[in-house]
Amino acid sequence: MTIIITAFESSPDKGQGLARDVRVRWALEEVGQPYDVRLVSFKAMKEPAHLALNPFGQIPTYEEGNLALFESGAIVLHIAERYAGLLPSDAAARARAIAWMFASVGTVEPPILERQVAKLLEGDRSWTSQRLSLIDERIRTRLGELSTRLGDADWLDGAFSAGDLMMVHVLLRLRPSGILEEYSSLSAYVARAEARPPYQRAFAAQLAVFNSTSKD
C-alpha cells in the first residue's frame, strides 16, 4: 500500500526544512520506505477534506490503506514500530526512546514554539522584544539540561533512534535564532544527525517542493 503524507504547498520557511513533514519524510527515509506527498494550501488545510485527516488543520498527515494518522510524533512512532531501524529491540531501551520522543514535543518544543508565536503572531506588539529575552532564557534552561544529559555521547540513549530524530528536528527549529550555537555539544549533535544520508534525502525532498512551487 502506498504511503501518502501531506506537506505545505507553499513552504513558510522558504525550504529551510523546519515544517513537521520533514520528521515524517526523515523517518521514512531511515527505514527505507517510499512515499508520496500531497501538497496542501493554507486554505485547504482548514477545509473538511483535510480536517477529516487532522482535526486541527495541520500537516503532516499519514495515509496508508485504511489507516489515517496525524501528529508528527505519532506518525514517526507508527513508522518506527512497523519498520526496523528507529527503535531498539530491548523493551526498556525502546520505552526510553519513546520517552525522548514525548520529551521533544512536550518539554523541549513548547518554549521554542512560544518564541515562534511571539515573532509570528505578536511581532508588532510593544512587548515582544522584551518578552523574547524572557523566552530565550526558558529555552536556554531546556538546552542546558539537554546538553548535560547528552554529555559527550553521540545520541541521547545508545544508538540513533526515533527519539533523536524528533529531538533534532525540534532543535533545528531554533537555528534561525542563533541560540542553538551557544551549546556546542547540541550543535554537534544536530550536525551529526543532519549528516545522515536519510536526513539529507528528506531535506532535499522538501526543498524540491519549495524550488518547484516558488518558480510559479
Added chain:
Amino acid sequence: MTIIITAFESSPDKGQGLARDVRVRWALEEVGQPYDVRLVSFKAMKEPAHLALNPFGQIPTYEEGNLALFESGAIVLHIAERYAGLLPSDAAARARAIAWMFASVGTVEPPILERQVAKLLEGDRSWTSQRLSLIDERIRTRLGELSTRLGDADWLDGAFSAGDLMMVHVLLRLRPSGILEEYSSLSAYVARAEARPPYQRAFAAQLAVFNSTSKD
C-alpha cells in the same frame, strides 16, 4: 516488581490534581496496578538523584525494576502497552489512540501552557493582561477544533483510551480559567472522564498527599 512514581511533595495547585503525576496515577488505576509514590521537593527535583531520572528536573517519573522513564505521555503509553485496558487491540485504532496522546501534549497543551507561563512567570508584567486575551483566543481555536471532532461521541475514537486520558487531563488544566465551560461538549467529555472510578481514585490519592503535607 513495585512501580514507583514521583510527585510534588508540595502541591502547587493545592490538591486540584493538575500536576502531571495524576495522568500516571490514573493510568495505573485504569489498568489495576498498585504503585508507590516518592514525593520530591522543588529543590530536590533539580538535584542529581532526580535529574538521573528526569534530565529536565520534572515530575512524574516511573521506576520499575531496572526501567526508569520520564514524560507523562511516555509513561502512560508504557503502562498502556504493558497492561490491558487503555489501548484498542486493533492496530489501526491503537495507532489513532496514540495520535491523540501526541495531540494532547503537542497541539492542545502548548497554548494552555503558554497561559500558565504568562500568569506564573509574567504575571507582574505590564503586557500580561493584554496578552492573556490573545492566548485565550488561541486556546479557543484548539477547543473549537477538538469539540467539532468529538461531536456527540463519548470519547475521541471509539472506546475510552490512553488518548482520552491524556487529553482530558490537559483540558483539566484549563478549569481554573473558565474557558472549558464555554464548550459544553468538551465540559461533558471531561466530566464523563472524571466520573470514572479510576480517575476518582487517582484524584483522591493526590489530594491525600496535599492534605497530609499541608497540615505540617
